[in-house]
Structures are given as C-alpha cells and as structure tokens.
Amino acid sequence: MKDIILKVNGRKYNLRIDESMTLLKVLREELELTGTKEGCGEGECGACTVLMDGKAVNSCLVLACEAEGHDITTIEGLADGELLSDIQEAFIEHQAFQCGFCTPGMIMTIKGFLDENPNPTEDEIEEAIAGNLCRCTGYKPIVAAVKDLVERRGNDGYNR
Amino acid sequence: MDLKYVGKDIPRVDAYEKVTGTTKYMSDLSFDGMLWGKVLRSIHPHALIKSIDTSKAKALPGVEAVVTWEDVPGLNGFGIAIQDQPVLCKDKVRYAGDAVAAVAAVSKEIAEEAALLIEVEYEVLPVVDDPIRAIEPDSPKVHESGNILLHTEIRKGDIDKGFDEADLIIENTYYASRQEHAFLETEDGIALIEEDGTLTVYAGSHYPHRDQLQLSRCLNMPVEKIRVVSSPVGGAFGGKDELTIQPIMALLALKTGKPVKMVMPREESIISYWKRHPMIMIYRTGVKRDGTLVANDVKVYADTGAYASLGGPILNLALESSCGLYRIPHVHIDGYSVYTNNGISGAFRGFGVPQVTFAMESQMDIIAEKLGLDPIEFRRKNILKKGEVAPIGHHITTDVESEAVLDAMEGSRLWRERERYRGTDKNRPWIKRGVGLALSWQGMGLGVGLPDFGDAVIEMDPDGGFIVRVGCVEIGQGAMTVYAQVAAEALRFPIERIRVVIGDTRNAPDAGPTTASRAAYVGGKAIFLAAEEMNEKIKGYASGMLSVSPDEIEIDDGSAYVKTAKDKRVSYEEISSYAIERGGLPVAEGHFDLPTADKAIEGAFGLPHHIYSCCGQIAAVEVNTLTGQARVTDGAVVVDAGTVINQGGLEGQSEGGFVMGTGYALTEDLIIENGVVKTPNFSTYIIPTSKDMPSSIETIPVTNYESTGPFGAKGIGEIGMVPTAPAVTNAIYDAADIRVFKIPATGERIYELLKQKKGENK
C-alpha cells in the first residue's frame, strides 16, 4: 500500500492504494470518475485515454503511482460546467458517436492532439486517432467533426 | 403531411451525456458493499467433468461464495431458441470457455485468485472441430442427440431440369470466417437483491424482458421478482442478444445477498462468448446465355459451436437469402447447422445473411464476367419484384425496392466515375485498383410463427410534458432519438419535453428484442399508436374545458384549441392540472403486431418473412501486389429505408456497417485451432481503425413509404454490412484478376492467390 496525491481535473485527491493499481482503476473505482472506460486493459483500444500533462495516455498502462505529480485530465474535466468544449459540440453536431463507449477516450485523444497540432491535415487526424477503436461509427463522422472544428477555430480564432 | 421532427436533423437525445462521459453504462454502476465475481472456465474444448472441488477456494480469506451447477435452483440451461447451454457445467464441457464455477469475493484480485484454486478433474474427449466431418455418423458427439442442430432443405421447381436448361453452370465453394463483435464494452454488469427480495440485474443486452424470462427459468423465480435493466449498451451488434454473464451474477448475488459486479476482461470475452457463424457454402448456379438465371443449388454448413442459442433461426434466415434477390425458377437449398467444440456462435448483425451474400454475389460477378454482361444489367434482368415468387417459393407481397436500389447504384458517383478508380496506379505500378458491387436483401422481424409485437406507453407528466416507455434498448443505433422524434411528431409536441424510458423491465413495457432491424420500426409504430390514443384523450379533456365537442378540437405544439376559434385554447399544463383534479394524468398504450406472412414454408421454421429490406453497395479497392494487402478506398451504400426518420442515424448505420463489413472482408478472423482460440485480443484480431476508413462513403437512401411502419419507416440496422464483403472481393477481382473464395481476404491470402496466378500465366 502506498499513499499518493493525485491531481485530477484540477482537484487533489489523497489516496492510499496498492502499488500495482493502474490509473484507470483508480479513476474508475476509487474516484468514481467512470467517464474513462475500459475496453481492453492492454493498451489496444484507447477507450481509457486521459491527458497527463496535456498528453494523451492510455490510463490502463499507467500505474497510479507514476501519475503522481502530474496533471491528469479526464473527460469529466473537459466541459466548463454546463458549457461544453468545442470538441464535444462538434461531436454532437456530427453525430460522431453511437454507443458512445469509445467517445470519452476519443475526445481526450483529440484534445491532446489538437493542443499540440492545431492545424492538422486529414491524414494527421486519422493517424492521431488510429489507436482509438470505434466499432460503431466507421470513424467518418469523427474525422469530419475534427476537420470542421479545426476550420472553425481557424476562422474565429476561438480555442477552448 | 408536414413533418416537424421526422426526417429532420435532430441531435441525439443522449448526446450530452455521451460526450461528457456521464452516461452510466451497466459497467459503470457500483453499490455499497459490492463484491466482485469471477468465472472459472474450461480450458478444454471437450471433456467430461469427473469432479469439482471448491474447498480451497472457499477457504481463501475474502471469498464470500463459490457456486457450481449444484447451486442452480432452476433449469440449468439457457438459450433463446433451445435451452441446451448450462449456466454452470455439471458433467461435461463443450468448448474452451464453458463456465464451470464462479466466485464472489471482496475484490477482483481475490476473486481471480480463488477461481484458480477451484480444482476440476477432467477426462478429455476428442475435439469435434470440422462441421462437415461432425455430421458423419461416426463422429464423436458434442451433444447426446447428435451433432446436427438443424437441417433445412427447401426445393422449388426441378433442379435437374433447371441445369439442363442452363448454358453455363458455375460451381464454387466459399468460406466465411468467424467474426467477433468487438463491441467496446465487454459483458459487464451487476446483480443485487433489493430490500423487497427482488433480484435486479443490470447488464447490457438486446432484450431485457427475455433476459428476465430466461433468468426466471434458471433461478426458479417468478418473473415479477426479477428486474432487468439492459440499456444503454456500449455496443452489441447481436453479441448481447443471448444471455452472457447475467445468470452467473444472479447466482452469486442470491447466494451472498450482496451486490455482485462482473467485468469481462477482453480476452475472456473473446474466448467465451458469441461469434458470427463460420460457414462453408457450396454453390452451383445455372444460367442461360442471355443472362437468365435458371437454377441454383446451394449447400450450407454453419458451424454453430457448442450450443444452440439462435443457430437454427440464423441458418434459416441465411437460406432464405441464399439465392439473392433474384428470380430463379429451379432451386434446391440444403443447409445444416452443426454442433462443434469451436466456441459458440450466435446472433450477429446480418444474422447469417452476410455469409451467403458473399457466396451468391461472387457467383453473380463470375457469371456476369463470363457472359460479358454489365454486373448491374445482369442483376436487373433477374431482379425479383413485388408479386413474384421468391427463391424459397413464397410470393413477395410487400414493397422491396430492388429496382430502385439498382438504379441508385448505377447513378451513384462511384459507379458513374468508376473508370477513375480502376487500373494501375501510375506512380506506384504495383498498386492495382478496381471497383466491385453487390446486392443483398434480408427479412425484417422475427419471421412467421413467432410472436413479434411491441408495446409502448405514453404518460402525461404533471408539467404537461410526456414520458414515453418502450422495452427496446439503446445499443448505440439512436433508438431513443428515433422514439423521441416519432413521439414528438405524433403528439405534435415539442421534442425537448418528451422523456424516453427504455430497456428496463420495471419501467418499460415489452417491445420485443432490439434485433432484426425491428426496434425503430416496431417500437416506433407502437409509440405512434399510443400517441394517437393520447391525442384522443387530450381532445376529450380540452373539449370539457372549452365546452365544445371533441371533434372541434385541434392540437398543436403543446396546446389544444377550437378549430374555428383559435384563441379558445388550453395549454397542456392546464390540461394536466385538470386531469389530476379528475382522477389522474392520462396514460395511453400502443400495441403493434408486426405483420407476418400468411403461409409458412414447410420444413423451414420462421420462414418466410413478410417485409424485406434491400441494400446495394459499391466498393473501390487498391491491391498492393507486392504485399498482398488490400485497402478499401471508397464506398457507396444504397439502402431501401422507407421514410428516413433521422438522416444522421441512417448515415451512421450505413457508414458503420460498411466499415464493419470491410473488416469482415479483409482482416477479421477469429481463429480456433483444435478448439482453442488463437486470436483473443485486438493485436491478433484486427478490426478496422481510422486508417482503414475509406476516404468517402456515399449513403443513398431509397425512400419509399413503408405503409405499415411509423411515418413510413423501415428497419435498416442490420443490412448495412450485409453486401460489403462481396462488393470488396468483387472489386479485388476487378483490380488484380484474382477471385477470393475465402474471407477475410488477408494480405497473406491475396499474396498466395497472386502467386498462383503468376504460376498459371507462366
């Protein structure tokens, strides 16, 4: 057992956890932040994606202890109260989800990616989400949502 | 009729929750004092159980219960059609993954450790892994009753005469792989005992009311004492139609009196649960020189794995569609669904039809080429229309927009401009390009002789809004949104103030399974009927309030008014207060029986269907002749959809189906060798990623009003992936001159075919 302090969505949590616990498990089971999903537990599907210091990581492959001292952002930390982020809005507009199980991980991957590369080509978008499996949508509306978003951000210089 | 909600671009009603991660899937639930469950499964594909010793597991600190077959209070068997699958095996295991015992413990880790402490002594039996060999009389038996789950034979005309008339006869054998659903949410959930003794089971599935019935049989509990909540689901595609973890979680909850949660690890999910039936299909097709089809002889062997589930109905639906949507006078169809020790096969989007469509539409492509006919012209010449006799001998009495679909395929951008997509890439001469197409049809609903209905309830709430209750589930297809749209349209009421409650046996009436493309159609129709009744009730109240007769009342946008004096009106808020004073808020019910055929096909249970949907697809592919890799670059999907209720939803089903179909065509192969799964994760079982997505998929709905459906709609959930594989393999032929008889057409297989081809040309 180990005592750690995790910073998630700007909030600090004091936790006593087993050292072998993954960040995913701590988020879902200890902090009850169930927006982050488990699709495989092995780094193969991206459903568990969160941001660590702004970079997308598979939280099933990160030990909670290793996440100490880093800023973790989950899907729950993306909207500003009732105000959705523009990525979330683009997802709604383009029906970029069906069952929605891949959606939180997908959105976090896109968030991390666009923060780093605000002006991606279509190929770069496809490459960026290649580690996030979606079995429902066929990816088309997801890529369309991101393209549209990039264009709009470019037009009104708006970035949230 | 002027429509305000149906056919309009309405955002999904579950959108906010889904993009903020606040949707609570069954795997997200937790309760105080919750235990974790773990299943011990057989590692042997076929063995007798000699003994089970749970003492060590029980003694492990933190373990609260260990259950075996002895703890099953009712029928130790489940299955939608035939209940031959044990909840927990007693004396025999029939596949590697069969459940033998289960543990509930205070943590997941302890439960896992305890499961390994259960000692099972097996006597290993020979493995039955080849469906053709399995039906020979001397094969080892998976079940006492023999290895044939179902044999269906259908004859029409005189097959020998048909072949005598033929100028060309094409005979080939096709193989379709075992496909994994690969929904992102595995089989997860929680079971618990409520204070009043009710067992509540939360687990994603297609049909909570049937889960309830099956659980009641296994647990020997009245259905009223069981509540099942099975929506929303993180993807299902047929794979959560049959029971999965529900009965085992329930046993553990009953035994411990505590909530028990189970989450299937991905690998265990892939090994242990349902798959698309692999099929071996032997086709002999006869045609006249002018392109008239005269005979088709079809033999199908479907590998149903260890237990029945829906293996019988899947075989029959496949056979119904096995000759395509064509007029063929002489037909012989002979199909077997066979037990083996190869895992378990069950429902999967398309329900047997993608397999036979691959075979038939490959035959069509081969024949068209041999006769020098345009593939669309050739199909048009033989296409079956309303009023004609289908290959299995019944008359098609409803609209199936076969010709309109062919016309739309011909008019699609991809087909018109196909020359642009064909030929050798100038800069990369090893890349060969081609375009192919395929057509499919599929019966909607459950078929003749099976109860097929839906109920819906609409209640006015105290604020003058509405609650709509339907037992179907949200598996991602957008059912809730479609229901809200239909209700808003039929009630002529703002959609924002309609709340849809689905997928819960306590809070929503039985509307049948969310399968067979029927949820929007049946559930939507039941809502429509309930809304009509509700409107009458509202007119009744308004007439009392406004002192005019009910037929003088008109309703619109949340108020009721006198037709001839529009300023005499009452709002629904006022109506609800008025109704409460007079004894209660109005409730209306709708019941819809899905129309079925009036005559059954002898010897083919469930056949024929009555309403059909039709879908044509075109694929453009690139084949890398150095590596054998094929890639789908563009697609077109034409679907006979009736009225489109939600354009985004339709495109979602068509694009999602098309991409899933390309996976089926090119990479997806759940390999089982000697009864053991060789590809139990996403690094060995390859589904499409964003990089495999075609650069365009054009969706073209053929919108003929389906008179029986809600606002003229028809189901489209399944058919979206049915013709994809043959469209892709026909395109591979067009590109590289190699014929694929076995899907998936992996790089390795294509490479081999290219090598053979070279050898032949030398």
Ligand code: FES
């Ligand atoms: S759950 Fe982490 S990658 Fe799949």
Ligand code: FES
């Ligand atoms: S929306 Fe279902 S997996 Fe992506």
